[in-house]
Amino acid sequence: MSTPAEGAGLRPEIEQAWTRVALSGLDHGMEVKDPVITDIDVKSRLRHAAGPVLDALASDLLDTRFSVLLADRSARIVDRRVGGRAPAQTLERVKAVPGAQYVESVSGTNSLATTFETGRPVSVSGTEHFLEALRVFSCFGAPVIHPITGRIEGVLDITGPVEHENDLLKPFLLRAVTGIADRLRCGSRLSDQLVFSEFQTRTARSHAAVAAFGNDLELSNSLARDLLCEEDMALVRMFAAAPQSGKSGTTMLTLASGAEVRARIDVVTGSDRGVIVELELDADAVSHYRSTSRTRRFDGAILPPMPEQTAEAVTRVLVCGEPGTGKTTRARSIAAELAGLDSTDSLTHTAFDYLDCAEKFAAEPTDPSAIIELARCSTGVLVFDNVDVLNSAVATLVRQTVNEFSGHVVLVCDTTAQDNPELRSLRATVTRSETLPALRDQRLQFGAIIKDAVVKISNLNRRQPLDHREPLQSLRVVPSALEVLSRQDWPGNLVELNAVLNAAARGRSIGDITLADIPLTHRYPEVSGLTRLEQIERKAILEALAATDGNRKQAAEDLGLGRTTLYKRLRRYRIES
Structure with a gap:
């Protein structure tokens, strides 16, 4: 000093x-x-x-x-x-x-x-x-x-x-x-003039929704304005600015409404990073989405449709994914459908039998009585959750139960768990499997996932059913906040996302969720190139700042760091004031 x-x-x-x-x-x-x-x-x-x-x-x-x-x-x-x-x-x-x-x-x-x-x-x-x-x-x-x-x-x-x-x-x-x-x-005017000219040309000859982006320019025709909400525009903007979009290309995007569009991006020749994006509704995808939406979509993830069942058909389904991806909820939804009920009733009805292996066998890891009793009294659909925690003996019993059971079975497994021969044998009994994608792998569907989540939070905060879809006002994540959230790594997947959005909502059922509402732990995008130890350190600093409401002096004391050291870390990890 x-x-x-x-x-x-x-x-x-x-x-x-x-x-x-x-x-x-x-x-x-x-x-x-x-x-x-x-x-x-x-x-x-x-x-x-x-x-x-x-x-x-x-x-x-x-x-x-x-x-x-x-x-x-x-x-x-x-x-x-x-x-x-x-x-x-x-x-x-x-x-x-x-x-x-x-x-x-x-x-x-x-x-x-x-x-x-x-x-x-x-x-x-x-x-x-x-x-x-x-x-x-x-x-x-x-x-x-x-x-x-x-x-x-x-x-x-x-x-x-x-x-x-x-x-x-x-x-x-x-x-x-x-x-x-x-x-x-x-310079911007010249570049943007080129983008504007190309936009006019495309809208004159195309019946598609067209959006254009330049350094200081953002345009859309009437079809695009009707098709895209603000969250969708943020999604298209991120797609247009993505590193892989330096040249023309086509991809599928899922909008907040659930509709799928085919997006083609073209770079405007002679402009400074100007691009034109043409969007066309995929009629087949939309039709299929509407007719099978109960089974094709789960919290924004596109899932394979349930096969048609006959009275004699017996289904063995494996649902797997990382922690927090919604495996249990998806398994319950499948079980409800196999029992002939609407999947939205999966949290309240008793038409299937559910056993959480992690909870049941935590105290008595070798007691098989629960499995035997469950199979004996089952109504016809069994759900075994967290089968990856089972030891060899109990996993063998579950496999035998599945093979001998005359009804439907749904198994739930964590893909990050350590594999073993018995678990592989148990997975081999299934006739169909679903792997729920990690949130970080759903960048292009992120707007739709956020939309579903905030609607549920809005309904919960106004004490409406979670699946309520009446045309009521709900929360909205503004594009700047959506962009920051989309750049997080989300190791906790949907569970972590819902916790962050609930904290940001603060009990509200309407209004905007802005960047200032996002908890400090998630207000800053991930920094690339960090080692695992550096990622842990960065997360600890963000959590300490969140716990002290941004008080750097107190955060430094809680972390056992000097203030000078903390300031160095804040700059290193790009954590702003």
Whole structure:
């Protein structure tokens, strides 16, 4: 931390920056830390817009000791113009090089990193720099804000020797920032004009629902507006922006209404990531969905239809999946149908017999009496839940019971459980199996799954039946929250999702669920590339923040970490304020 003498008399914005930097673990006498250095996209929209402006700046600053640096929206230096060899060497000594991510935790207080942190123009001169290594500089930085989206696209910085400090450089730099913003606007207009032209062409010649997406543009024809609700538009937007969508392709999407559409994506030639998406209802899929919806769909997952049963037919069904995927509910639904009842009655009726092996054999793992009694008194349909917990002896008895039983049997098994020969023999008795997909594998159906879940929560909170489908108002997950939820890993699958949505609903039956309603543990998307240990650590930090209502000091104490260490972890795992 700074001494009172060192920190005295600082401007408020610089004093706040010093506090942030000290909490990140830097000390005044340190050198600039080694920044993260990555490749630069030389064809990026920001570099393209800034190029001529930077050329003009470099010409004006020729034969001076000033340099101009451009950073992108992640504070990575993507372009640098210097007035000669000496300024270049000076910048390299403080590691301000192209490709470097120049943030406060690496370089302390300076007009590039601090402007990026605050989103406002900042000047930092001499002793206002936190690190002594940077006190030879006087610099001024300003954010480059896209004139249409209002988002920060980057930071433009002018840096020179502290003895050459000149306040006239500030309006000089601000004019350059305005020039880059104007070129961003013009570039977007040109790209979006191409997207708009292609959209008009497609809507004129196609009878399909058409949506178009550009950097600052989102269009849809009347068919698309009738077909797609807001959740569906968020789904289509995510599909259009997916990495695999860099070229034309076709896939099936499930809408919140349950309808299936065939989506074709085409990249607009000459545009900056502009795409056209054509959506056509799959008539066969919709017809089949309507006629078999009781058995083809379960909480958004597409399932194979139940085979037609004759009076003499005997069915052995295996339902398996990861924990939380809804195996028990699905098994009960199948059992109800096999008993000749509507699957929606599966939680209340007694037309089938149910045994939870995990519960029954936890205390008496070798007592077979429950299985014998269940088979003897069964009404004709048996459900054995959690058969993966059975030891060899009891698994053998269940297999014998299944083989000898004259009625229908439904087995439920966890796919993550350790396999054994007896369990494999038991699974071999089935005539049909269903594997419920993990939630993370249903990205394209996620909007429909969310819709089903919030309708049930709304009905529960207004004390309506869970399957009530009257045209009443219900909760709605706004697109920004839906996008964050769709990017979670969901190890607990539907059980975890329902817990999160229940917490976000807060007892409401109507209204919007926004990002602010999502629990802290799920408010931030998963970070790719983490080891298993890092994933566990990140989850523990999120849970601690949630338990302390975002109080970082208390969370650090609960975790047994210093505040500086916690702040480092928050940045590392991209957990925002």
